[in-house]
């Protein structure tokens with residue numbers, strides 16, 4: 001179906017089910033409820049959706065090309081920005097991939113800090129999702145509540161990394177810096193308060209008649225379809241498939257934490273909402289364990305070829321100065337080969353496929369974006385629904401357009 | 407079962423298993439793997455080996471399929487090498503539905519043509535865009551930054567190419 | 568009624584000013600942004616509208632979904648080559664007088680993405696009044712930009728753009 005740019009409504013002349021004609025309508029790319037700059041070309045029979053075709057690329061940033069032009073350690077900054085609701089998880093996928101190629105293992109404290117940051121991010125990403133979806137489906141106040149806690153998380157990000165959103169905290173070889181005592185204090189307080197806040201959200205939404213009416217039975221995706229279409233994350237678990245990379249293919253020591261994979265057999269928008277709520281509770285559980293068992297020790301690998309020497313050494317050791325200079329002018333090179341590492345983000349499988357040709361810049365970096373695959377399931381979910389339901393379906397699919405278009 | 411005749415080469419890279427299959431029989435090989443239980447195509451992409459001296463490459467473009475078996479949790483990477491102008495390969499969207507968009511993306515960014523694809527059009531770049539940006543000989547673009555040493559070298563294509 | 572009686576009957580309830588100042592005051596305190604989110608910066612823009620930062624204190628909480636009802640375009644995020652014509656269309660649809668805030672490094676200069684896909688600065692296609700640095704800028708930065716813009720609108724009076 002090719003629709004000329006700018007045309008908003010096309011009459012196809014076909015007869016619809018209700019006696020009217022089938023119209024082709026253009027939604028977006030600037031539409032308040034498409035979660036960013038998604039454009040949809042929809043065939044409508046009255047209010048019914050008979051065909052839907054997403055047009056993406058309105059946020060194509062050239063991130064993969066940019067990575068090829070940057071040195072290995074510079075690339076971290078760019079990884080932050082593709083799935084912009086979960087920067088540390090993107091960093092983690094990239095860092096793990098580079099580490100696997102170089103054959104280094106990070107110390108246990110770094111692993112624990114990575115888990116803490118990942119879970120905080122998962123929480124904040126779900127909070128943004130819940131706030132904006134609530135807003136779209138008529139629960140305006142959700143936005144205020146959710147962003148309140150999100151701001152607490154961002155304050156913590158700022159405390160540990162100096163930046164609110166794009167932290168670049170997790171880097172190949174470890175993390176940016178050790179957690180400050182104030183960060184641990186804030187985290188402790190946050191873990192104490194968060195379950196109460198989640199109850200509050202549930203009070204507002206779980207039994208809310210409008211929310212239920214707009215999500216239950218809408219956007220059904222059977223477990224088979226979800227698997228075949230490559231959906232991951234809450235989309236897959238909302239269809240009752242207990243697949244979570246943190247459990248099935250653990251990384252960063254997730255196998256040592258006690259948590260459950262949240263699933264729901266509802267297979268609809270409401271099920272996806274329930275999965276996210278449960279996942280938030282599990283995330284708080286993981287945070288508690290990680291904080292209580294936070295090991296001591298260094299947070300970076302002791303490898304001067306990969307990470308710069310500490311500041312003190314620069315004043316006394318010539319070797320340190322040379323390493324420092326080499327790292328910041330030329331960078332390090334990664335052995336030739338390729339590797340694929342996948343981590344679980346708030347949206348699903350966030351993978352990073354890296355090809356190295358042995359030089360100090362990557363040959364190819366491909367991000368396997370969860371939203372890209374999930375968005376393909378949109379057609380399956382939205383057919384034969386009303387136009388207004390499409391908003392709920394796009395909303396609960398939780399696509400981040402930066403992730404789709406990269 | 408995938409027959410051994412289809413596998414040209416196999417190995418492990420940084421812990422990931424991979425096999426190489428001939429480009430003509432990629433559809434056959436993937437169909438066999440799919441019936442072996444690798445039901446999920448995690449992603450599909452292309453790597454441009456223009457002026458890559460890390461080893462001998464049969465052809466310039468490498469198409470990579472990352473497969474996963476959801477039951478046994480095994481992963482397998484299937485590679486195949488192609489060349490030509492434009493490079494052509496069979497589409498696998500009928501075996502793995504997610505391949506549909508991945509193939510469009512690969513076509514858009516690398517100019518690889520997938521035979522029998524239902525709607526092979528640009529997906530990320532505007533329809534009237536010229537060139538395939540992720541090829542190594544396509545310039546990174548952007549603007550010159552004053553006082554930056556790095557920008558002169560912001561060509562992904564090496565000089566000898 | 569003579570002039571003196573009129574003044575007496577109104578008492579202290581009269582201000583005299585110029586029309587330009589009144590118009591500027593009114594416009595400046597009711598800047599309605601178009602709801603136009605692009606990328607990461609848009610999330611911080613949403614955060615600006617929430618309770619913690621509360622852009623409503625400046626009269627700008629009414630984010631309009633239609634550009635025809637808004638007078639401020641906040642370009643919040645990176646503008647790709649594919650999006651550029653759309654952005655320009657949105658801008659053209661806004662009624663005069665209108666203003667543009669370029670939020671974030673990407674909108675202002677292309678940010679960390681100096682490549683083929685992004686428009687290297689939104690000022691290539693729309694006139695920008697205030698640039699905000701940062702990647703993403705904090706919500707407070709956006710408020711600051713709004714205040715700068717308000718000052719400007721108030722000073723411009725009845726004819727905002729010459």
Ligand code: SF4
Pocket residue numbers: 081084606607608643644645670671672673674678701702703704
């Ligand atoms: S300036 Fe930074 S935060 Fe804003 S859109 Fe660009 S990358 Fe995202």
